[in-house]
Amino acid sequence: MSFLNYLRGKLIDIVVHLLIILLTSVIVISYSVPTAVIYMLCLVYIVIFAVYYYFDFRKIKNKFNNYYKMINSLDKKYLFPELLSNLPLEENEWVKLIKIMEKSMVEEVKREKKDKSVYKDYIEVMIHEIKNPLATINLICDNNKDDTSRKITIQTEQISNLIEQALYLAKLENMERDYYIKETKLERLVSLGIMQNRGALLENDFLIETSNLDFNIYTDEKWATFIINQLISNSIKYRSNHPKIIFKGNKLKEAVELFVIDNGQGFNKHEIDKVLEKGYTGERAHNLNSTGMGLYITRILGERLNISISIDRNTESGASVKLIFPVEDFNRQL
Structure with missing residues (x-):
């Protein structure tokens, strides 16, 4: 709150005071009071109310500063009106109005959540029916x-x-209720991803190379397979004339790395930080039917499953994706 904004709020009061000064001066002049005395009275009047407005401004500003501190200290800021008590009449009425609006908004949010939940359940059921x-x-x-x-x-x-993209996107919000972390083989996840795309891989004469995948990791097999499936699907979509995908594992101290490397169209260096963003299709997708959702869903799933995902350009061409899987059950650690 600035002093100028405070004065704007008091504009009517200030105009009334000026009119009082003017009217008083006219009356006093009619009694032949010396001009110097009139000036002195006006000055005293102005000084008194200027001091009053200044301290009133300071009082209001300090009060709202305390309000801001209170609301910033709350995790659930919508509970702030419940903490207010012993308010002046006008402010108390404002709080009542805010509570009425808050109640209406809560009811609206509940309706929206219910409608959204019903729609998501319908989407999930229909997707399974389509399968x-x-x-x-x-x-x-x-x-x-x-x-x-x-x-x-x-x-x-x-x-x-x-x-599958639509199904996993619908499940993202409540995926914690749908995944099961257990020990599984990295090689099995790669094999499942390849099998789900075997037709397109064979049709386009893909060369598949795998090495050093015999590691145990902790993850949800279904969701992790979806991540690998999306990476393979992207490699197929943006393939070169002699397409190749390399799956290479590497053991770290407390994790396992999986590199998925292709020799496809790749992307420009300035796109690296954007390729995992929602809806980003990139410059290479101008002539392709791309939604930009696959890698975004992959990133979100990785965050939920404690799988680190990073993308870089291949040294020759194409893209290199690195997945880092935990070798211990992170749910058990929590």
Whole structure:
């Protein structure tokens, strides 16, 4: 609060005081009072009210400074009105109005959360329902192998990846209730990710190299596989003419690193800090149907699962993604 803003709030009072001074001066002049006395009376009047306004401003400012300190010390700042007591009549009425608005807002938030929860539950159910005909299509293609069925399998893999994105995005808010941390093999996660994209990898003649993956890690197999699946899907989407993906493990003192390296289109150096942001498609995606959600979901999942994710440019071309998995159950540590 500034003194100028305070004076603006007191503008009507100040105008009234000036009118009183003017009216008083006119009356006093009619009684032939010396001008010097009139000036002195006006000056005293102005000084008295100037001092009053100054100290009133200081009082109000100190009071609100204390209010700001109180509200900043609260974790749940919406409880601040409950701490106010012994307020002047006008301020007390304002607090009552704020509480009415607060109650209305709480009810509105509850309705929004309920509607959102119902919608998310519907999305999850529908996605699982969509998976059933996809599984049937894949089974038919496996039993009738030809060029057409191979192309259909590739398309169903892409559809499956997209609906997996939608499913995991819907689950992000409450994913703690859906994951189970246990010991698993890093090699198994990589194999599952490759199997989920085998049609597109074979169709595009990908060279797959794996090395040093025989490590035990602690993570949720389903969610971690989704992360690797998204990285493979990106490598397929932004592949080069002679595509290759390298999966390489490395043991640290208290963690295990997994490097996923491809020789695809890659990205510019100035994009490194942006590629994990929500909706960022990058300059390489101008001619591709990219949503920019895959890597964003991957980053959020990594944070929730205590998996560190970093992306860099490959020394030759393409991208290099490093995942760092814990080798102990971090839930047990907590």
